[in-house]
Amino acid sequence: RRHKFWETQPVGQFKDIGDTSLPEGPIELPTPLSEVKQEPYNLPNLYEWITCDMSSEDMCNEVFNLLSNNYVEDDENMFRFNYSKEFLCWAFQPPGFFKSWHIGVRVKSSKKLVAFITGVPARIRVRDEVVNMAEINFLCVHKKLRSKRLAPVMIKEVTRRVHLENIWQAAYTAGVVLPTPMATCQYWHRSLNPKKLIDVGFSRLGARMTMSRTIKLYKLPESTVTAGFRKMELHDVPAVTRLLRTYLSQFVVAPDFDENDVEHWLLPKENVVDSYLVESPETHEVTDFCSFYTLPSTILGNQNYSTLTAAYSYYNVSTKTPLLQLMNDALIVAKQKDYDVFNALDVMDNESFLKELKFGPGDGKLHYYLYNYRIRHALKPSELGLVLL
Ligand SMILES: COc1cccc(CC(=N)NC(=O)c2cccnc2OC2CCNCC2)c1
Numbered sequence: 001r002r003h004k005f006w007e008t009q010p011v012g013q014f015k016d017i018g019d020t021s022l023p024e025g026p027i028e029l030p031t032p033l034s035e036v037k038q039e040p041y042n043l044p045n046l047y048e049w050i051t052c053d054m055s056s057e058d059m060c061n062e063v064f065n066l067l068s069n070n071y072v073e074d075d076e077n078m079f080r081f082n083y084s085k086e087f088l089c090w091a092f093q094p095p096g097f098f099k100s101w102h103i104g105v106r107v108k109s110s111k112k113l114v115a116f117i118t119g120v121p122a123r124i125r126v127r128d129e130v131v132n133m134a135e136i137n138f139l140c141v142h143k144k145l146r147s148k149r150l151a152p153v154m155i156k157e158v159t160r161r162v163h164l165e166n167i168w169q170a171a172y173t174a175g176v177v178l179p180t181p182m183a184t185c186q187y188w189h190r191s192l193n194p195k196k197l198i199d200v201g202f203s204r205l206g207a208r209m210t211m212s213r214t215i216k217l218y219k220l221p222e223s224t225v226t227a228g229f230r231k232m233e234l235h236d237v238p239a240v241t242r243l244l245r246t247y248l249s250q251f252v253v254a255p256d257f258d259e260n261d262v263e264h265w266l267l268p269k270e271n272v273v274d275s276y277l278v279e280s281p282e283t284h285e286v287t288d289f290c291s292f293y294t295l296p297s298t299i300l301g302n303q304n305y306s307t308l309t310a311a312y313s314y315y316n317v318s319t320k321t322p323l324l325q326l327m328n329d330a331l332i333v334a335k336q337k338d339y340d341v342f343n344a345l346d347v348m349d350n351e352s353f354l355k356e357l358k359f360g361p362g363d364g365k366l367h368y369y370l371y372n373y374r375i376r377h378a379l380k381p382s383e384l385g386l387v388l389l
Helices: 057-070 085-092 150-164 194-199 211-217 234-248 259-266 323-336
Strands: 047-051 079-081 102-107 113-126 129-141 169-174 183-191 229-231 253-255 273-279 286-294 297-299 310-313 341-345 360-371
Touching: 047 113, 057 079, 057 085, 057 113, 057 129, 085 113, 085 129, 102 150, 113 150, 113 169, 129 150, 194 211, 234 259, 234 273, 234 286, 259 273, 273 323, 286 323, 310 323, 323 341
Parallel strands: 129 169, 310 341
Antiparallel strands: 047 102, 079 297, 102 113, 113 129, 113 253, 169 360, 183 341, 183 360, 229 273, 273 286, 286 310
16 A cells, blocks of 8 residues: 555656656646636535634744644654744745645544644746745644645645646655655754763764763864854845856756845744854955754653753855865854754755764655656755755
């Protein structure tokens, strides 16, 4: 019964791998809006759809609580993502967002929220085509309702609502292999608080290593080293947009950010996203940029700690400061802000600094997917310029 659902969907199928006769691009053509199913898909009897209005505090709380207790855990079920409420409100409401793409499932009787899925609009370039897509994320079914086949109907419903907005492609990631990854990335972790990471079982003491030797190994300077390194501010949006668009143009798949997108996704927001840039002291030109987003994890079953604070590498551009030095300054800032760990994928040019900055490989992979868009060969991570939350 592997992939019974995905075999029915317009995605690259395993049987098509290597079939060079199939053209790159959309798999199915758009249908006239009048032919898109007008009413929601049927849910099992006890459940009903709800469109989640994330501008409502109560709704934000319900979504936060569902995800906090039921969203993605690591392979050993020791940690669970714990996105903050302000992070979720930010993630769901970028420029041009559609409320109808914030989809929940309630129990009819109790009105309890038991499942969720979101889409946000994104212009994503694939080679030289800019495609209007939906970024699908935060698919979550309550632990008690797993294997009731709710996920396929939720995916079909968000697809239907995306089609109603005349959008026919999507991008998503998963820790599992589905038909068919457009890229498969390795994740890496850089310890900032090695003692806590070892205490909670995130890391293990290296062979022939003592704790004090390990703490010394990961020690970072108290302050950043690059002249002109500072937090990004609103007036930097045009310069950062130019820098980012030029940098991302080299990748096969990357967001087509404009100034509105940069203002939303990259302007620093407390406890959500941090962005820094290098402004040349001589010319006042913005030459480099680095950013990370804040995604804590609940530590499941540890007496001394309840939360792992993690920074996730977002978009980084180096044109003058060596990327190694720029990212070391990002580590220094993350340590100053008391993060426990700094995570990164081996996408873009990240491979060039991971080992040297003492990142260790994680125990899993993150697979990237496109919906209704065929890429002839899976991309190398270094060809991918897209980071999803
Ligand atoms: C440490 O706490 C965890 C809690 C849940 C899962 C994992 C492992 C994992 N699955 N990690 C990643 O997917 C990951 C590792 C490095 C960078 N980005 C990542 O995922 C991002 C992007 C995809 N959506 C989730 C966050 C770790």
